[in-house]
Amino acid sequence: MINKIRESAEEAVADVKDGSIVLIGGFGMTGEPQELCDALARRKVRDLTIVTNNAGSGEAGIGRMLAEGCVAKLVCSYPRVPGSTVFEELYEAGKIDLEIVPQGTIAERVRAGAAGVPAFYTRTAWGTPLAEGKEVREFDGKEYLMERAIRGDVALVKGLKGDRWGNLVYTKSMRNFNPVMAMGAEMTIAQVKTVVELGELDPEVIVTPSIFVDRVVEVEPMNA
Amino acid sequence: MINKIRESAEEAVADVKDGSIVLIGGFGMTGEPQELCDALARRKVRDLTIVTNNAGSGEAGIGRMLAEGCVAKLVCSYPRVPGSTVFEELYEAGKIDLEIVPQGTIAERVRAGAAGVPAFYTRTAWGTPLAEGKEVREFDGKEYLMERAIRGDVALVKGLKGDRWGNLVYTKSMRNFNPVMAMGAEMTIAQVKTVVELGELDPEVIVTPSIFVDRVVEVEPMNA
Amino acid sequence: MTQPLNRLQMAWRCAHDIPEGSVVNLGVGIPLAVLDQTPDDREIIFHSENGILGMKALDPGDPEDPELVNAGKRPVKMNPGGAFFHHADSFLMVRGGHLDYTVLGAYEVAENGDLANWRLPNSKTAPAVGGAMDLAYGAKQVYVICDHNSKDGSPKIVKKTELPLTGRECVSRVFTDIAVIDRTPDGMVVREMIDGMTFDELQDRTGATLRLANDWKPLEAPDLDS
C-alpha cells in the first residue's frame, strides 16, 4: 500500500541535508508551511539555499530558519515585508546572500525545472539591472533574457487537505506558490490541515496530483 | 455587464479569417470542439494552419474541416487514427502540409506562447529525425533542442460548463489539450454543454479562468 | 487653484479610465486603492499576482480571511465569477500579455516611457522587486499613479530616468496629483490638469517635455478622505 503519510513535521524533514536547495511555498504568511520550516529550524540544518517569495515574517517559519542560521542564501522577489527584521539584520551584517528574482521569473524558473526545461527566454527584466550577466537574444525583432531553471532538492509546501498518495488541495489564495514548488523538487514534503481518506478528493479538483508529493503530514497549525 | 455568451456556433466563429492559425483542443474525439469546427467548415474558411493532436475522425469536426478544404497545414503529433481517412487522402495527394511535433512539445510550445516565452530548450526529440534544423545547445553536460513558441490567432475548445465571464470547467479526460489551447490564442472560442450563471462555478475548481476566453457558446452536441 | 488630488482621488481618477470588461492588476501601494474606487456598476476583473481573478475590496464590517489576501497581503473578498490558480499560471497571465491594464506606482517615469519603481539609490536596505518587472512588460497598458513631485520638489516625470529601471518604454499613462499625462509616440501629452494651473506651471514642475492636448480638460475628482 502506498502511504506517504508521516506522523510529525520532525519525521517528515528528518533527512533534509545541510547545503540543500529548499523551495518553500507561500506568499507572505499565507500558505507558508510554517510548521515544516520550524521543524527544519529546530534541527539546525546549515547552508541551505532557500527559494521562496518573501523573507518570512516574525519568528516562526522562514523567519525562524533565518534566525537559527540555517540559510546561506535566499532567492526571492521581495524580502522586505513587515516583520521580516531577521532577514534585514543578517543582510546588513553580510551574513546571507541574496538573489533578487522577479516574482514571475521565480515561478517560471521553478516550473521549467519541473518540466525538464533547462532554460527559457523571457522579456521580464530585460534592460534592467536584474538583466546583468544574463544572455540576451532576439526573437522576431524583440530582445529577451535567457533564464535558467531552478530545481530543488526539497520542497516544503502547505495544503488544506492531502491523502496517502500525496494528492493535495488548497483553499483560496493560500494556493499561490505551493503547487509550483511542489512540482519543483526531488523530495516534496507537504503539511496539510487535514489528511483525508484516499478517494475523498474529487479527481477533478485535485490541484497537486500525487506524483509530485513524497510526504504528507497533518499539523495543528498555530494560526488555524 | 461582461457577456461573452454567443447564441450559436456560427455566430461564435463568424469572423475567423482565412490564413489564421487555429489551435483546436481534444485528443481524438474526446474533447474535440466538433460543432465549432463544423461551423468553420460550413463557412469554407481557407488556408488555415491548425494545431491539434490528431487529424480528426470521420466526417465531422476536424475531419470535416479537412474535407471542406479549409486546412493548408496540420501541426500535430499523431495524424493516423482510425477513421482519419480524409487526412491520409489529402496527404498522399500532396494537398496538405504536415508538421509532426512530439505530443508534449506541442503542449509546451503552446503554453510558452501563452506565457510570453518565445523559445525554450527541451531534451525531447534530441538525436532523432525531428531534431533536424533545430538549434542544439548544451546545458550542464547534456544537449537539448531549442523549440519556438506557438501562438494562435484563434483557439477552439470544448468545455463541460462555462459562464458569461468565460470561466470553464471540463470533465474527466475531455480536459486534455483544451485548457492549453484556450490559453494560447488571441481569440478563444469555447463550446460548452451548459452555460451556467456567473458564480455557479466554484472559484477553487475553475480550470480555465475567464481571462483566457473570449466567447462561449452552448451547443447541443451530436454525441452527448 | 484647485487642491491637488489626494491618493484616493488619484486612484479614483485612474479607475475612471478603466473600461468595463477589462482585466486589471494593481500594484502594491496607491494603485491597490483603485480596487475601492471602481464604480459599483462597472464590471472589471481584478487580477492579483498571488493567484486570484475577480477579487473585490472588503466592505466595512466584512470578516477578514488570512487565506484570502491581495498582492499587498491585505484581505479581500471575491466577486461571483472569480477563480483561484497558482503562481506559475498567474504570471503566465501577466507575462503572456493577457492583462488589459496594470496600475503601478513610480519613482520616475521618463518621456520615452521608461519606468523606475523598485529601488532607491544608495538604499542600505535589501532590494525587493516583487512582480513589478513582470507587470511592466506584461500588461497591454501600463498606467502609473504617483505624486507629480517628490517631497523635495523634484519631478517624477523626467527626461531620462536615473534610478534602476523596472522596464523600458512601458508606461502608457500617468495619473498624478495635478495632471493626467499620456506617453505617445510624439512624447508626453497632457490630457488633464487641475483647474487654475497653467501649462507653464505644470511644465515647470515636470522634467520631461510636455505638450498640451487640444482637447485637454480640468482634472477633477469627488471629495474622498485619504
Added chain:
Amino acid sequence: MTQPLNRLQMAWRCAHDIPEGSVVNLGVGIPLAVLDQTPDDREIIFHSENGILGMKALDPGDPEDPELVNAGKRPVKMNPGGAFFHHADSFLMVRGGHLDYTVLGAYEVAENGDLANWRLPNSKTAPAVGGAMDLAYGAKQVYVICDHNSKDGSPKIVKKTELPLTGRECVSRVFTDIAVIDRTPDGMVVREMIDGMTFDELQDRTGATLRLANDWKPLEAPDLDS
C-alpha cells in the same frame, strides 16, 4: 521447448517487474495491456498522457465512457486517488522526470539502448509520433515490450538501429516473447529466457551481443488468452 510468450503474457511479465508505488505510463499497443495484467494487490499509479493519474482497466460489464479514455483512446476507469489535469501539466510530468517507468513498444532496440518505435522505412503513410519521444527521455526507466523477432525473422534487438530514432540510449529493459534482457553499462545482459532455449539459440536470434547473467532464470508466465 516452452512456447514463446503471447502478448498478454509479455505484458504480465513486464507488470511483474514494476514495484508497488511506482508511477507508470503505458505506450499504445501491447504496453497498454500491462494495465490489465497488474496484480490486484499491488498499488501502482498509472499515468496516461491525455491527463490522467490513477487509471484502471475496465472490468467486464463496466460501462464505457467516451470522456474517460486512455492514450490509446480506449475507455478506462479510475482508482480512488486518481486525478485529471491538462496536457501541458501531463507532459511536464513526463518530461520533467517524474514518471518511474514507461513501457513502450519497439521496432528496434540497439545494444546502447537506442530506441526506434515510430516510423517504418519507406512508409507511404503520414508519420505519427504521439508522445513516444517525450516518454523515451522523460521516464526514469524505459521498459520495452516487443516480439524478439519480426515476422521475417529479423532481430529487433540489434547492434545499431537503422530506423528513425525515438530516443538515444534510453531503453533499460526489454521484455520479448522469449527473453528478458537488461541494457547495462557493460552491454545487453540476459536475465531470463524460456525453458529449453540455449543461450546460443537466443544469441542467433539477436543482433546485439548478449551476455548471460550468472543468476539467469527461466522466463515463465501463467496461461493467458491473447
